[in-house]
Amino acid sequence: MATDSWALAVDKQESTTDSVSLNISLAHLLAEFPTIYYNRPFTCHSCLVEDKAAQSLLNKMIHTSLVNTTNQVEVLQRDPKSPLYSVKTFEELRLKDELLRGVYDMGFNRPSKIQENALPMMLAEPPQNLIAQSQSGTGKTAAFALAMLSHVDPANKWTQCLCIAPTYELALQTGKVIEQMGKFYPEVKLAYAIRGNKLDRGTKLQEQIVIGTPGTVLDWCSKLKIIDPKKISVFVLDEADVMIATQGHQDQSIRIQRMLPNECQMLLFSATFEDSVWKFAERVVPDPNIIKLKREEETLDTIKQYYVLCNDKDEKFTALCNIYGAITIAQAMIFCHTRRTAGWLSAELTKEGHVVALLSGEMTVEQRATIIERFREGKEKVLVTTNVCSRGIDVEQVSVVINFDLPIDKDGNADNETYLHRIGRTGRFGKRGLAVNMIDSKHSMNILNQIEEHFNKKINKLDTDDLDEIEKISN
Numbered sequence: 077m078a079t080d081s082w083a084l085a086v087d088k089q090e091s092t093t094d095s096v097s098l099n100i101s102l103a104h105l106l107a108e109f110p111t112i113y114y115n116r117p118f119t120c121h122s123c124l125v126e127d128k129a130a131q132s133l134l135n136k137m138i139h140t141s142l143v144n145t146t147n148q149v150e151v152l153q154r155d156p157k158s159p160l161y162s163v164k165t166f167e168e169l170r171l172k173d174e175l176l177r178g179v180y181d182m183g184f185n186r187p188s189k190i191q192e193n194a195l196p197m198m199l200a201e202p203p204q205n206l207i208a209q210s211q212s213g214t215g216k217t218a219a220f221a222l223a224m225l226s227h228v229d230p231a232n233k234w235t236q237c238l239c240i241a242p243t244y245e246l247a248l249q250t251g252k253v254i255e256q257m258g259k260f261y262p263e264v265k266l267a268y269a270i271r272g273n274k275l276d277r278g279t280k281l282q283e284q285i286v287i288g289t290p291g292t293v294l295d296w297c298s299k300l301k302i303i304d305p306k307k308i309s310v311f312v313l314d315e316a317d318v319m320i321a322t323q324g325h326q327d328q329s330i331r332i333q334r335m336l337p338n339e340c341q342m343l344l345f346s347a348t349f350e351d352s353v354w355k356f357a358e359r360v361v362p363d364p365n366i367i368k369l370k371r372e373e374e375t376l377d378t379i380k381q382y383y384v385l386c387n388d389k390d391e392k393f394t395a396l397c398n399i400y401g402a403i404t405i406a407q408a409m410i411f412c413h414t415r416r417t418a419g420w421l422s423a424e425l426t427k428e429g430h431v432v433a434l435l436s437g438e439m440t441v442e443q444r445a446t447i448i449e450r451f452r453e454g455k456e457k458v459l460v461t462t463n464v465c466s467r468g469i470d471v472e473q474v475s476v477v478i479n480f481d482l483p484i485d486k487d488g489n490a491d492n493e494t495y496l497h498r499i500g501r502t503g504r505f506g507k508r509g510l511a512v513n514m515i516d517s518k519h520s521m522n523i524l525n526q527i528e529e530h531f532n533k534k535i536n537k538l539d540t541d542d543l544d545e546i547e548k549i550s551n
């Protein structure tokens with residue numbers, strides 16, 4: 077599976093890196109492994125389509141503030157009779173001063189929706205197990221980072237909290253949050269259980285919190301006996317949906333969990349909750365409380381959709397220029413099927429004087445995050461991209477979306493879900509939008525018809541040679 081190849085590539089790369097000493101900060105790690113973290117290009121186009129790990133990382137990098145939703149949190153308590161606590165302030169949690177300072181220093185004024193319920197459960201005595209699901213950017217990482225930091229006893233020089241993440245990069249991102257939040261609590265130390273961080277068998281780890289990938293954590297707990305799993309009181313499994321995409325990681329996570337004491341608190345987080353995640357969660361988290369925050373549904377209701385008939389890509393480009401000539405477009409996203417078309421189109425648009433950003437498959441996650449960030453800040457007005465690059469990314473202020481090529485799945489049929497994601501708006505951002513689909517063959521017309529049928533919405537024809545007609549669509 078594609079995700080496996082990503083994981084394998086990471087594993088391979090990690091295994092070829094030199095060993096580093098422990099007690100290292102994130103900055104130190106990045107300095108040690110710059111090529112892994114920043115410079116690794118994506119090599120396999122098809123891998124990208126499925127690559128949940130890369131998508132997760134990209135989302136983490138671009139979500140520099142909370143994603144707000146109007147949906148209500150659903151809470152299922154293990155013991156429905158026990159009172160349900162939720163908090164509106166961090167003070168109510170009676171955190172240690174050092175941690176409260178850390179939280180405020182990160183600019184958090186009040187708990188996020190998911191944190192309102194999750195934090196009291198995670199900090200309760202006796203400890204409670206939790207399965208929590210909410211989309212990226214809703215505050216899950218910050219929540220369990222705070223829970224781990226609150227639970228450790230800094231006087232005890234052994235590992236008490238263990239957190240596993242699917243990839244090296246995701247582990248580093250989470251470690252960064254723990255380091256930031258624990259900034260005023262220097263007695264608590266963090267170690268990274270990732271390949272390359274080689275330790276001798278029998279070394280006794282003094283760091284109270286360990287974050288790492290399943291393979292290395294398993295080695296440290298069993299083969300190398302660096303961590304005593306019986307002394308772990310909090311176990312966090314992050315990004316469960318990404319984790320289970322790799323069978324090896326799933327098995328390793330379960331083996332780690334089996335070594336922990338019964339009274340250890342188990343916490344599992346996931347951005348999505350398909351059946352497979354649920355089955356896995358039930359295996360690793362006994363008697364859980366469950367918190368779910370639904371993603372806001374996207375709809376096509378406020379979007380005006382059109383199609384344009386052309387003969388080839390040059391005509392599509394002319395049609396695009398005509399649209400630009402007739403209406404004022406604040407910001408547009410243009411989707412192409414291949415990297416090659418995207419490259420060609422962005423070059424052509426640049427020649428026409430547009431300030432264009434190109435998101436392309438060979439870019440690193442870091443480069444992609446920078447481009448998305450710039451576009452979100454309005455530094456570029458046009459973003460040309462392939463679907464692969466933009467999956468899962470919300471750029472809400474875009475008012476015009478052009479499907480230079482329609483989205484198709486691997487069998488060549490209409491990819492309705494992707495169409496909705498490109499064009500749809502959530503209730504919150506229900507402002508009117510405009511979508512134009514470029515049709516250049518019988519096949520693409522057929523795709524368009526499939527899309528119309530699926531959403532039961534008619535898509536009207538637009539004559540881009542008629543400037544008056546184009547002007548009308550922007551009103």
Ligand SMILES: Nc1ncnc2c1ncn2[C@@H]1O[C@H](COP(=O)(O)OP(=O)(O)OP(=O)(O)O)[C@@H](O)[C@H]1O
Pocket residue numbers: 132135136139140141142143182183184185186187188191210211212213214215216217218219347
């Ligand atoms: N209570 C809060 N107040 C303000 N900002 C917050 C709060 N909690 C988290 N954030 C910020 O919101 C962003 C998203 O939070 P976080 O990374 O914890 O979400 P997440 O659900 O774990 O997302 P992902 O699944 O992508 O890791 C981060 O920039 C984080 O610093």
